[in-house]
Amino acid sequence: MANAPAAPAPASTNDLEAVEQLARAYRVMKTELGKVIVGQEEVVEQVLTAMFCNGHVLLVGVPGLAKTLLVSTISKVLHLGFKRVQFTPDLMPSDITGTDVLEEDHTTGKRAFRFVKGPLFANMVLADEINRTPPKTQAALLEAMQEHKVTVGEQTYTLPEPFFVLATQNPIEQEGTYPLPEAQLDRFMFMTIVKYPTPADEIQIMKQATTNYKAELSRLLDGNAIMELQQIVRRVPVADHVYAYARDLVRATRAGEPGVPAYINELVQWGAGPRACIYLIMAGKARAILNGRVHVTTEDIAKMALPVLRHRIMTTFSAEAAGMTSDKIIERLVREIPRTESTKAA
Template sequence: MNETTVAVPPPPPVLDEHPAAVLDGLPTKVAQLQAEIARVVVGQEASVEAALYALFSRGHCLLVGVPGLAKTLLVRALARALELDFKRIQFTPDLMPSDITGTEILQEDIATGQREFVFIRGPVFTQILLADEINRTPPKTQAALLEAMQEKTVTVAGKVYQLEEPFMVLATQNPIEQEGTYPLPEAQLDRFLFELLIDYPTLENERGLVNQHSFTPLEKVQPVLAREEVLRFRDAIAQIPTAPNVVDYAVRLVRATRPKDASAPDYIKRWIRWGASPRASQYLIVAGRARAAVQGRFNVACEDVAALAPLVLRHRMIRSFQADAEGKSTDDIVEQLLNEVPR
């Protein structure tokens, strides 16, 4: 990867009670969230849970799947269940950066006759942003999201505007239609905490969808968490301790993806051109805290790192032509690493 800068997280805020006490009710809340979203989105429980991990980790998600798998509906239902502001941007070849960030326009005060520039905010000023078909717009416009995703700020005409917390981007991408698309550069892919593969529903779930005869209105989804609760849970999760052996496992796992690292197995040198950056090591621990909290634990375990490794690593490893020839996906390679790297 060309991008190796690791973001330093802000210091944890001071809570009025112990973080473990704050997180005591989180598993129940997440179960309620899953139940509400399942009223309109069937069979995507794992993706919903992963999106919550990202939200509680200050991260963003790239959702990859063919059309018709309810990616957009999933994001809308999630925003409604969390009672967070939601906006959607449909990325197209003619989309401009100002269509995302906003622009300044010249306005005249009728009373005084004075003219001044007024900033009109773009759709990026929200809390849950759906970037639909992000690979259908040119790199210049894609880059307009970079600052917002990483710095949580927007700069227009030399002025810096702070985005409201929480802020999460969920971008969708169609893996089969490549004509007229602009592949995301590695630097932008690295900004996404997770890449989530949205798969076809099971036979039972698809049969249930057909038997419904109609779509459940999104209005049926009832809010479960308020913005203040989301921020409070997120701040408490940031203070979950991580044992040195868990950090060591995450770092060793990521270093094993790099062909030039001494610890990399021979098949990595054959199948991978570029491995994951240090940001991946950091993200495994940050997201591991969220997973532990959702499961009712106040400590990160190696099993959290292993469970999240495919989501964190699959878009950070660049395969070689040899891997393509042998039909090896990044998930196949990550699975092999998980079986071989000792915990």
């Protein structure tokens, strides 16, 4: 039997300095984004957390909540290449991956194919209204998200690093859409719900949008710095009881499994898979670092439970009839699953 992987080494002095650097950069990033994005602190935190975990995010919200503006502003602050793709029913895979074009050399008269890169060849890709495009185009995006590569004909091309997909989905218009299959939803680290602004934030939005206000943004990190910080996140140590809590939380969503709460068997058709455990731990590591800590607590896991699990739980008709959403089920599990730790994260 294969040996179990070694436990992560304690954080070194260099790592501690990197953690402090990332925590400072995170605070400055939030300040810079706040010059353009009013409110939405939770959304900003989740998007940045996913980025430092090398994960992808599905943003769900009604039109006009600045989802596109948020992503483009983050790309400017982080000095990353940014492309936006408006997904439509007639969009083909080659429209996003790129295609071979036949060119003639006017000197020799010879013809040859040249690959023209599509919009996926960027550090940050905004896939706007991803559920409005056919499954074949969604599948092309899926390969890029998972492999960080695209295949055109017989050739495979590597995408630039770091590579993030931030997709948007409108929850109120479903006519003529292609709902994302569960396998593709599972590729997103987070499903982040973008809510309406508060009354005070809405006043500020009106003031900024109806005047000559123009924010001056500072560029804080580049692609190489982000990849280095992603490695620091992976080196954050996690105690066994935190692993156990993440495992227990995910396993409690699986109907029919021994020991799950009785109401899960009634309300849940399909629960979360092992990828949810991985993303919970990674998100907990990132959250700890962004709060200036070099250890993960069960509170970090609990705080990340909603965005990690909500799109990995399929409810039953009984749950829908009773008004029980996946969010309500997760919140109940977070309250009920025992923790062996009393320390709360900031």
